[in-house]
Amino acid sequence: MGSSPATVLSQPKVVTGDHGYVLEDVPHLTDYIQHLPTYPNPLQDNPAYAVVKQYFVDMDDTIAQKIVVHVDSPRGTHFRRAGPRQKVYFKSDDVHACIVTCGGLCPGLNTVIREIVGSLHDMYGVTRIEGIEGGYRGFYSRNTIPLTPKAVNGIHKWGGTIIGTSRGGYDNKKIVNSIEDRGINQVYIIGGDGTQKGASAIYEEVRRRGLHVAVVGIPKTIDNDIPVIDQSFGFDTAVEEAQRAIDAAHVEALSNENCIGLVKLMGRNSGFIAMHATLASRDVDCCLIPESSFYLEGPGGLFDYIEKRIKENGHMVIVVAEGAGQDLVAESLRTNDDKDASGNKLLNDVGLWLSQKIKDHFKTQTEMEINLKYIDPTYMIRAVPSNASDNVYCTLLAQSAVHGAMAGYTGFTVGPVHDIIESIMDEAPPTQLLDDQVVDNGLVTKEPVVC
Ligand SMILES: Nc1ncnc2c1ncn2[C@@H]1O[C@H](COP(=O)(O)OP(=O)(O)OP(=O)(O)O)[C@@H](O)[C@H]1O
Numbered sequence: 491m492g493s494s495p496a497t498v499l500s501q502p503k504v505v506t507g508d509h510g511y512v513l514e515d516v517p518h519l520t521d522y523i524q525h526l527p528t529y530p531n532p533l534q535d536n537p538a539y540a541v542v543k544q545y546f547v548d549m550d551d552t553i554a555q556k557i558v559v560h561v562d563s564p565r566g567t568h569f570r571r572a573g574p575r576q577k578v579y580f581k582s583d584d585v586h587a588c589i590v591t592c593g594g595l596c597p598g599l600n601t602v603i604r605e606i607v608g609s610l611h612d613m614y615g616v617t618r619i620e621g622i623e624g625g626y627r628g629f630y631s632r633n634t635i636p637l638t639p640k641a642v643n644g645i646h647k648w649g650g651t652i653i654g655t656s657r658g659g660y661d662n663k664k665i666v667n668s669i670e671d672r673g674i675n676q677v678y679i680i681g682g683d684g685t686q687k688g689a690s691a692i693y694e695e696v697r698r699r700g701l702h703v704a705v706v707g708i709p710k711t712i713d714n715d716i717p718v719i720d721q722s723f724g725f726d727t728a729v730e731e732a733q734r735a736i737d738a739a740h741v742e743a744l745s746n747e748n749c750i751g752l753v754k755l756m757g758r759n760s761g762f763i764a765m766h767a768t769l770a771s772r773d774v775d776c777c778l779i780p781e782s783s784f785y786l787e788g789p790g791g792l793f794d795y796i797e798k799r800i801k802e803n804g805h806m807v808i809v810v811a812e813g814a815g816q817d818l819v820a821e822s823l824r825t826n827d828d829k830d831a832s833g834n835k836l837l838n839d840v841g842l843w844l845s846q847k848i849k850d851h852f853k854t855q856t857e858m859e860i861n862l863k864y865i866d867p868t869y870m871i872r873a874v875p876s877n878a879s880d881n882v883y884c885t886l887l888a889q890s891a892v893h894g895a896m897a898g899y900t901g902f903t904v905g906p907v908h909d910i911i912e913s914i915m916d917e918a919p920p921t922q923l924l925d926d927q928v929v930d931n932g933l934v935t936k937e938p939v940v941c
């Protein structure tokens with residue numbers, strides 16, 4: 491087996507075809523290692539799959555990013571479909587896999603860990619799987635945790651991550667040295683935008699060294715702020731959990747005179763949790779999100795609206811995403827330039843600030859006496875185990891990641907596009923709204939489809 495280490499950053503693999511067809515392909519080990527041996531996929535001998543007629547994904551299957559088209563639209567961007575391939579680029583006995591979780595907690599982390607272990611073990615007969623403890627820094631500062639099917643059996647019922655997580659501590663050279671020294675050849679990296687930027691750089695360094703190592707990212711963010719994919723895992727659970735806080739705020743608001751129930755929900759740069767929880771609840775009068783600015787005073791301002799709703803209804807419920815109104819908070823509090831260990835800007839507490847502003851306004855500017863009940867369930871919505879639908883989703887993601895690595899793909903992430911799981915080039919996902927999302931009256935919505 492010959493290898494030729496690449497000296498420059500890998501180029502995006504883009505394949506074009508007729509009628510404006512574009513395939514954003516994912517890197518493969520054979521892009522930089524020649525003459526890699528292949529093996530038949532052991533799944534073909536697995537009795538569990540004997541009844542399935544076509545189990546393997548056709549090598550040419552790709553999925554269109556946009557499914558709303560016009561008669562003369564170009565075929566547009568496509569992604570490679572994830573799933574098991576007929577040929578694999580690792581002998582099961584030779585696989586030495588590791589899993590790491592980084593960034594904030596998210597429901598479903600343990601399910602993904604469990605299902606990576608289960609897929610590697612049950613589908614491919616892999617027995618050497620280790621957990622990297624406490625995020626990226628664990629690669630070079632901690633011992634690994636052996637992950638067997640028995641060790642991970644019940645963990646999908648628990649919140650958090652059994653291997654721990656952290657922010658900061660990213661050292662590309664030390665991490666890749668550790669991968670090389672330990673003889674690890676499959677790296678599963680579960681985390682958000684920061685983590686995936688780190689994963690992409692790990693892939694580049696692995697490639698530069700010409701290593702037979704597959705690097706796979708599994709996108710995680712409770713904020714659901716990843717473009718391209720339909721939804722991130724744990725989001726459904728978080729929205730469900732947020733309902734409890736909104737329900738409590740509504741009960742308080744209903745039961746007390748002139749009462750405002752105010753709930754702050756997670757969402758640093760995006761209001762997806764706040765918006766979905768609002769749409770699901772139907773008890774929320776006003777939802778404030780980072781994507782849409784608002785103002786407090788004067789006609790059309792928030793105070794004006796609160797006064798109107800209280801007069802009409804005797805109560806109201808407000809949901810505010812943690813990243814909303816940061817410009818306004820910064821005007822009245824000191825500018826906060828603090829950052830967390832990963833370099834993320836630390837936000838001012840919009841919930842407390844808004845509570846105080848509303849109370850002050852009604853006390854000093856109106857005759858109306860109000861009651862305000864503030865609920866901050868921040869960590870409660872992400873420290874819970876994943877719900878049933880997230881569990882199924884996490885399982886599919888984990889299986890797709892394992893199939894992709896076994897098939898020799900590397901430097902990619904997996905995620906659903908139109909409910910079909912794709913392999914997507916591993917590059918930093920920007921945290922911004924997609925083209926087909928519209929902002930209207932403080933609410934962000936995906937463009938509706940009429941069937
Ligand atoms: N640009 C980057 N390059 C390399 N590593 C990074 C980069 N940004 C962040 N990291 C590393 O990735 C890890 C996780 O980053 P971060 O704390 O920002 O969480 P995240 O993955 O974005 O998840 P969350 O959704 O919780 O924000 C940290 O160890 C951090 O040092």
Ligand SMILES: O=P(O)(O)OC[C@H]1O[C@](O)(CO)[C@@H](O)[C@@H]1O
Pocket residue numbers: 593594595682711712713756757758812830872
């Ligand atoms: O307090 P921590 O653990 O840094 O995490 C808080 C952040 O994590 C997130 O949930 C993203 O994972 C953000 O919504 C939030 O700002």
Ligand SMILES: [Mg+2]
Pocket residue numbers: 593682683684
């Ligand atoms: Mg992040």
